[in-house]
Amino acid sequence: MEDFAAASGISRPTVSKYFNDPESVRPSTRQKIEEALERFAYRPNIYAMNQNRRATKNIGIVVPYLADPFFAEIVRVIERRCIDAGFSPSLFSSHGEQQREIDILDNLRSIKPAGVLLAPLGRRSDKAAIEDFCRAVPTVLFDSSIEGMGEAFVGSDNYSFVSQTVEYLSRTGEPPCFFEMQHPANPNANKRRDAYLSMMQRLQLEPHVLRIAGEGWAFEEIGRQGGLKLIAEDAFPTNTVLCSNDRLAIGFLAACYEKGVRVGRTKGCDLRVASHDGHPFSQFTCPALTTSAHDYAMVSEHVVETLFRLIESGGRFEKREETLFPARLIMRDSA
Amino acid sequence: MEDFAAASGISRPTVSKYFNDPESVRPSTRQKIEEALERFAYRPNIYAMNQNRRATKNIGIVVPYLADPFFAEIVRVIERRCIDAGFSPSLFSSHGEQQREIDILDNLRSIKPAGVLLAPLGRRSDKAAIEDFCRAVPTVLFDSSIEGMGEAFVGSDNYSFVSQTVEYLSRTGEPPCFFEMQHPANPNANKRRDAYLSMMQRLQLEPHVLRIAGEGWAFEEIGRQGGLKLIAEDAFPTNTVLCSNDRLAIGFLAACYEKGVRVGRTKGCDLRVASHDGHPFSQFTCPALTTSAHDYAMVSEHVVETLFRLIESGGRFEKREETLFPARLIMRDSA
DNA sequence: CCTTAAAATTTACGCGCGTAAAAAAATAAT
DNA sequence: ATTATTTTTTTACGCGCGTAAATTTTAAGG
Structure with missing residues (x-):
C-alpha cells in the first residue's frame, strides 16, 4: 500500500481511507487513486485490513x-x-x-x-x-x-411440516406411518417424530413409527436399505409412508422401484410416500415427491x-x- | 500470545515455535505450555500467523x-x-x-x-x-x-467416459444418440460430444446429437424440459439415449417417468438411458442410472x-x- | 567436574494494514 | 482578501504474530 500510495501521489492513510469507503475522499483524490489502480492492479490484503479494524466485514x-x-x-x-x-x-x-x-x-x-x-x-x-x-x-x-x-x-417450524403432511395424507387416504432413522443426527428429526405422534393423537389415529438402522449422513442409502428391509418383511401397517426427510424418501423410493412397489396416489398404486424438506431433487424423483417444503x-x-x-x-x-x-x-x- | 506466554512461564518466541510444531520444543516446555493451554484456552490467530510466514498452511x-x-x-x-x-x-x-x-x-x-x-x-x-x-x-x-x-x-478423461458408454450401449443394443445442452457451461461437455462423434465414427455408426435449449446450472430441470419436448415430438432416432452428464439424465428420467416412458434394458422397456459422471445420486434414480463414473x-x-x-x-x-x-x-x- | 551440543530466551524487527492526533493544505463562505 | 471549514498529510503507534541473531540456560557425554 505504501508503494501504491507513492505511485498514485497520495498518502497511505488516505488510500486506506479510500478502500474503506471510496466516497469518503475528495473526488479529485479518488480519481487519482482509481487511475493508479488501473495501472498497478493493487489490492489491499483483506486479512491485514481486518486485523486492526473495529468492525470487520467478515x-x-x-x-x-x-x-x-x-x-x-x-x-x-x-x-x-x-x-x-x-x-x-x-x-x-x-x-x-x-x-x-x-x-x-x-x-x-x-x-x-x-x-x-x-x-x-x-x-x-x-x-x-x-x-x-x-x-x-x-x-x-x-x-x-x-x-x-x-x-x-x-x-x-417442524410442527408445521408434519401437521400439513399428516393432515393431507390422512384426509385423502389411509393415515401415514412414520419412517425415520433410529439415531437421527439432527434434532429436527426428533421434533418431527413428536409432531407426528401428537398430530396422530389429535386426529384420533393410531401412530406407527418405522425405525430403521443407520447412522451418519448417507441418508439416501440408509433409506434405501431400510425400504428394502421393510418391503421384504411387508412391514407397512398402512399403505402410506411419511418419511422424516426427503433424502430418506429418495432412498426409499429407489427401494420401491427396485422391488416393483408402485408408488403414487392413483389407482393401481401400492404405496403413497410423502416427506419433508423440499429437497432440490425432490421434484425429480420417480414419482415426483410430495413434500412439505422449507421456505x-x-x-x-x-x-x-x-x-x-x-x-x-x-x-x-x-x-x-x-x-x-x-x-x-x-x-x-x-x- | 504475550500474556499467554507469561502465564505459562515461557517466552513468546518459544510459544510461537510450539504452535508451529509442538515437537520442536523440549518435552518439559511442551508440557508447561499445554497445561497453560487448558487453563486459558488460548488460540493463536491463524491469519496473523500467516501474515509473516514464509510458507503458510493455507x-x-x-x-x-x-x-x-x-x-x-x-x-x-x-x-x-x-x-x-x-x-x-x-x-x-x-x-x-x-x-x-x-x-x-x-x-x-x-x-x-x-x-x-x-x-x-x-x-x-x-x-x-x-x-x-x-x-x-x-x-x-x-x-x-x-x-x-x-x-x-x-x-x-472424457474420451474414456464416452468410449465406454458408447461401446457398451452399441454392443448390447441399438446405438446411442447423444443428449446435451445447447450451451454447456463446462468445456468437458464439448469434449464429450466430440468423443461421442469420433467413437460413433470408429464403430461405423451414424451419430445423432439431440441438443436442448437451456443455460445455467439447473441441469436437472433443463434435462426434464428437454426430455418432455423430445418425448412429445417422439424425436428419438434410436431407443438408446446417452446423456452428457448425470444431472441432465436425472431430469430426463423424471420426464420419462412422468410420460410413462419405460426406461431400462429389460423386455418391455421403451428406452435405455445412460450417462456420465457417477453423480452421488445416480444410484437412487428410477431406474438406477447406468453411468460412466469419475474415480x-x-x-x-x-x-x-x-x-x-x-x-x-x-x-x-x-x-x-x-x-x-x-x-x-x-x-x-x-x- | 568440565565440555559440547541442543534448546530456550532475549532482543529486535517486520508483515500489511487501521487509526488517532496534530499539522498543513485546499476549498468554501464571508 | 480574510476567515472558517473540510480534506489531506504527517507522524506515530498498534494489531498478533513470525523470525533471525545473539545470548543464556539446560541436558547429555565423557
Missing part, C-alpha cells in the same frame, strides 16, 4: 454437511446476499464431526467476524464450545436450534436480515429471537 | 458451483485430505459467475495460500485473470482444464498429492503436468 457461515444439497442450496442463497451487502462470507462444513465444528469455530474467532451464521451439528455438537463461541461472537443459529444459544434462531427464500432472507440487524445492534439483542417459518405443502405424484 | 479450494453434488462431494474429500495433512483449506464457490471467480482469486492472494486447487468456470472464466493468478500462486487445476494454465491439471477417490487423491508435491517443489514444476483418470462404467438398470 461473515462466517458454518453448516454441518455441505455435500447435502439442502445445505448447499441454502448456503448458496445466503452467500449471495452477504456478498451483495458488501460482506465477505467464509464458508465451512463441519463434515458431521464434532471436533471439526470446534476447530472451525476456533478459527473463526481469529478472523474477527462481524457475525456468524451457524447451523450446528445438533446432537453431536459440543454444547459448551458453542455456548462459549456465541458469547464471544455475534451468532445467529439456523436450521437446528440449541436451547438458548446464539442471539437468535431462524428455522422452519428457502424466506428462511435465508430472514437469517441474513437478522444477522445484519444483530451486527448493527452491536452484536447483542436484548432478548433472544426465535423465528420459525411454516412449511409449504407441495403436492406431487407420490402421495 | 490452501484455497475454488469450485464453480457448490450446490452441484458432484462438486460438493469432491470438495468434501479434498477438504478432508488437506485437513489431515495439516493444512487449512478455505472453500469458495464462484456461483457460476465470472466476476465472482475473479473476486475470489483476488481475495485468495491476500491469504498467501501455499497452494490453490481451482476448478475454473470454464467457458465463462476470464482467461487473463486466471493466467495472472496462476503466475502468482501455485495452482493445480481440476475438473476442467484451461490450456496451459496452472502448474498441473488433474481430471477425468472420485483417485482424482481427489491425486489432486491433493499433486498440490502437496507442487508446494514442496517451491511452487513450480519444470513442466506442466496433466493427469487424466479413466472412467469406470457402472452398469445399473437404466441401460
Whole structure:
C-alpha cells in the first residue's frame, strides 16, 4: 500500500481511507487513486485490513454437511446476499464431526467476524464450545436450534411440516406411518417424530413409527436399505409412508422401484410416500415427491436480515429471537 | 500470545515455535505450555500467523458451483485430505459467475495460500485473470482444464467416459444418440460430444446429437424440459439415449417417468438411458442410472498429492503436468 | 567436574494494514 | 482578501504474530 500510495501521489492513510469507503475522499483524490489502480492492479490484503479494524466485514457461515444439497442450496442463497451487502462470507462444513465444528469455530474467532451464521451439528455438537463461541461472537443459529444459544434462531417450524403432511395424507387416504432413522443426527428429526405422534393423537389415529438402522449422513442409502428391509418383511401397517426427510424418501423410493412397489396416489398404486424438506431433487424423483417444503427464500432472507440487524445492534439483542417459518405443502405424484 | 506466554512461564518466541510444531520444543516446555493451554484456552490467530510466514498452511479450494453434488462431494474429500495433512483449506464457490471467480482469486492472494486447487468456470472464466493468478500462486487445476494454465491439471478423461458408454450401449443394443445442452457451461461437455462423434465414427455408426435449449446450472430441470419436448415430438432416432452428464439424465428420467416412458434394458422397456459422471445420486434414480463414473477417490487423491508435491517443489514444476483418470462404467438398470 | 551440543530466551524487527492526533493544505463562505 | 471549514498529510503507534541473531540456560557425554 505504501508503494501504491507513492505511485498514485497520495498518502497511505488516505488510500486506506479510500478502500474503506471510496466516497469518503475528495473526488479529485479518488480519481487519482482509481487511475493508479488501473495501472498497478493493487489490492489491499483483506486479512491485514481486518486485523486492526473495529468492525470487520467478515461473515462466517458454518453448516454441518455441505455435500447435502439442502445445505448447499441454502448456503448458496445466503452467500449471495452477504456478498451483495458488501460482506465477505467464509464458508465451512463441519463434515458431521464434532471436533471439526470446534476447530472451525476456533478459527473463526481469529478472523474477527462481524457475525456468524451457524447451523450446528445438533446432537453431536459440543454444547459448551458453542455456548462459549456465541458469547464471544455475534451468532445467529439456523436450521437446528440449541436451547438458548446464539442471539437468535431462524428455522422452519417442524410442527408445521408434519401437521400439513399428516393432515393431507390422512384426509385423502389411509393415515401415514412414520419412517425415520433410529439415531437421527439432527434434532429436527426428533421434533418431527413428536409432531407426528401428537398430530396422530389429535386426529384420533393410531401412530406407527418405522425405525430403521443407520447412522451418519448417507441418508439416501440408509433409506434405501431400510425400504428394502421393510418391503421384504411387508412391514407397512398402512399403505402410506411419511418419511422424516426427503433424502430418506429418495432412498426409499429407489427401494420401491427396485422391488416393483408402485408408488403414487392413483389407482393401481401400492404405496403413497410423502416427506419433508423440499429437497432440490425432490421434484425429480420417480414419482415426483410430495413434500412439505422449507421456505428457502424466506428462511435465508430472514437469517441474513437478522444477522445484519444483530451486527448493527452491536452484536447483542436484548432478548433472544426465535423465528420459525411454516412449511409449504407441495403436492406431487407420490402421495 | 504475550500474556499467554507469561502465564505459562515461557517466552513468546518459544510459544510461537510450539504452535508451529509442538515437537520442536523440549518435552518439559511442551508440557508447561499445554497445561497453560487448558487453563486459558488460548488460540493463536491463524491469519496473523500467516501474515509473516514464509510458507503458510493455507490452501484455497475454488469450485464453480457448490450446490452441484458432484462438486460438493469432491470438495468434501479434498477438504478432508488437506485437513489431515495439516493444512487449512478455505472453500469458495464462484456461483457460476465470472466476476465472482475473479473476486475470489483476488481475495485468495491476500491469504498467501501455499497452494490453490481451482476448478475454473470454464467457458465463462476470464482467461487473463486466471493466467495472472496462476503466475502468482501455485495452482493445480481440476475438473476442467484451461490450456496451459496452472502448474498441473488433474481430471477425468472424457474420451474414456464416452468410449465406454458408447461401446457398451452399441454392443448390447441399438446405438446411442447423444443428449446435451445447447450451451454447456463446462468445456468437458464439448469434449464429450466430440468423443461421442469420433467413437460413433470408429464403430461405423451414424451419430445423432439431440441438443436442448437451456443455460445455467439447473441441469436437472433443463434435462426434464428437454426430455418432455423430445418425448412429445417422439424425436428419438434410436431407443438408446446417452446423456452428457448425470444431472441432465436425472431430469430426463423424471420426464420419462412422468410420460410413462419405460426406461431400462429389460423386455418391455421403451428406452435405455445412460450417462456420465457417477453423480452421488445416480444410484437412487428410477431406474438406477447406468453411468460412466469419475474415480472420485483417485482424482481427489491425486489432486491433493499433486498440490502437496507442487508446494514442496517451491511452487513450480519444470513442466506442466496433466493427469487424466479413466472412467469406470457402472452398469445399473437404466441401460 | 568440565565440555559440547541442543534448546530456550532475549532482543529486535517486520508483515500489511487501521487509526488517532496534530499539522498543513485546499476549498468554501464571508 | 480574510476567515472558517473540510480534506489531506504527517507522524506515530498498534494489531498478533513470525523470525533471525545473539545470548543464556539446560541436558547429555565423557
